[in-house]
Amino acid sequence: MNSNNEGKMDVLNNIDDQFKELLELIEKEKVSSFSMKHFDRLKKKRKTSKKKWFIIGFLILTLISMYFILLNEQLTYNIYFVFxxxxxxxxxxxxxxxxxxxxxxxxxxxxxxxxxxxxxxxxxxxxxxxxxxxxxxxxxxxxxxxxxxxxxxxxxxxxxxxxxxxxxxxxxxxxxxxxxxxxxxxxxxxxxxxxxxxxxxxxxxxxxxxxxxxxxxxxxxxxxxxxxxxxxxxxxxxxxxxxxxxxxxxxxxxxxxxxxxxxxxxxxxxxxxxxxxxxxxxxxxxxxxxxxxxxxxxxxx
Missing domain, CATH: 2.60.120 (Jelly Rolls)
Structure with missing residues (x-):
């Protein structure tokens, strides 16, 4: 009887260990999934940030160009009346x-x-x-x-x-x-x-x-x-x-x-x-x- 009980306990312990391993794998997968999603968000954020700075830089260059155009009164006159x-x-x-x-x-x-x-x-x-x-x-x-x-x-x-x-x-x-x-x-x-x-x-x-x-x-x-x-x-x-x-x-x-x-x-x-x-x-x-x-x-x- 004792040997049978010990065998059953070993089986239960083995099953318990497998469940623990399975739970650990699930947790690891969750963490991995979260990390991938977080990485994707960071990647999108970086792209958005690059796009935003590109637009800001373009606007700054446009304003600088307009400033120098306005300094040239003949060019300003022509652009305005051509339009x-x-x-x-x-x-x-x-x-x-x-x-x-x-x-x-x-x-x-x-x-x-x-x-x-x-x-x-x-x-x-x-x-x-x-x-x-x-x-x-x-x-x-x-x-x-x-x-x-x-x-x-x-x-x-x-x-x-x-x-x-x-x-x-x-x-x-x-x-x-x-x-x-x-x-x-x-x-x-x-x-x-x-x-x-x-x-x-x-x-x-x-x-x-x-x-x-x-x-x-x-x-x-x-x-x-x-x-x-x-x-x-x-x-x-x-x-x-x-x-x-x-x-x-x-x-x-x-x-x-x-x-x-x-x-x-x-x-x-x-x-x-x-x-x-x-x-x-x-x-x-x-x-x-x-x-x-x-x-x-x-x-x-």
Whole structure:
């Protein structure tokens, strides 16, 4: 009996040991499974972290690039208006029924972009030049004196000069016309010239400001100024060559007197938009057009 009991006990002990081993294996499997899951989570977390840092790095590089772009005012100007020009091409047909030029004052950048620019509407802003020094300090005579007496303007030749009087369309003709007008020897004439040298642009730019309804990111550029002037002459400008205003934006600022202008649509508006005739600009007016859009100074008497 004792031997039988001992045999049974050995069997039970053996079974108990096997159960313990089985339980140990199960525990080890659980730990192993947990470890694998934990490892997978860590692996996913690392991938997510790498992706997050990649995005952050890309954003930082983008911001740095934008900063340097904004430092270049000409590039900023071009990028901004290239983008708006692309939007305008999509909305090009909105100018079809434009038959007159509207007048605005105290207009915000948002309203100007939404209501005027993107709709291809020509406009006259009658308060855009109120703060310009040119409105108080410059007359036609003082303008000519400025080009003769200012050391920077006097030293640099004009990029283009033309009048309706043949004798002045020669070397140093601009200086002779300016002096003759100042001294009372010449009263009737039409003239136009381009001021495009970087040094001279800075001098002229001190007499006007960027239109207030443009965003801060669009700074004043050094792309040139055209001066269109006349005195005692009212037969139009057919005697002069057309000015190549090949820019997306052209502004005409009436500094003194008044002018009668005609707005002709340019590409891609010319086939569907109307010509606007007999548009009057008075002193202080700043005019743009969807097809003839600048910042130019315009004197007439």
């Amino acid at each position: 708006l020009s692309f939007v305008r091409l999509i909305l090009i047909k909105k100018c079809v029924n434009t038959t007159e030029i509207i007048k605005q004052s105290n207009i915000t950048f948002f309203n100007f972009t939404k209501s005027i620019y993107l709709n291809h509407l020509p406009v006259i802003i009658d308060d855009a030049t109120d703060s310009w020094p040119a409105m108080k300090e410059l007359t036609l005579k003082k303008l000519f004196q400025l080009f003769i007496e200012d050391p920077v303007l006097a030293e640099n030749d004009l990029c283009y000069f033309e009048t309706n009087i043949r004798n002045y369309n020669q070397a140093e003709g601009a200086d002779r016309l300016f002096n003759d007008y100042i001294n009372g020897k010449r009263r009737s004439f039409i003239g136009q010239w381009n001021n495009c040298k970087r040094e001279t642009l800075k001098v002229i730019r001190s007499y006007y400001n960027k239109p207030y309804f443009l965003p801060p990111s669009v700074t004043q550029t050094l792309m040139g100024n055209w001066f269109l002037v006349s005195a005692g002459f009212h037969k139009g400008t057919d005697y002069l060559h057309r000015i190549p205003l090949n820019y997306d934006w052209v502004w005409l600022a009436q500094i003194q007197g008044s002018s009668l202008i005609e707005l002709r649509p340019k590409h891609p508006c010319e086939t569907i938009c109307s010509i606007l005739k007999s548009v009057t600009l008075n002193k202080g007016d700043l005019s743009n057009d969807c097809f003839f859009l600048a910042k130019e100074s315009y004197w007439t008497r």
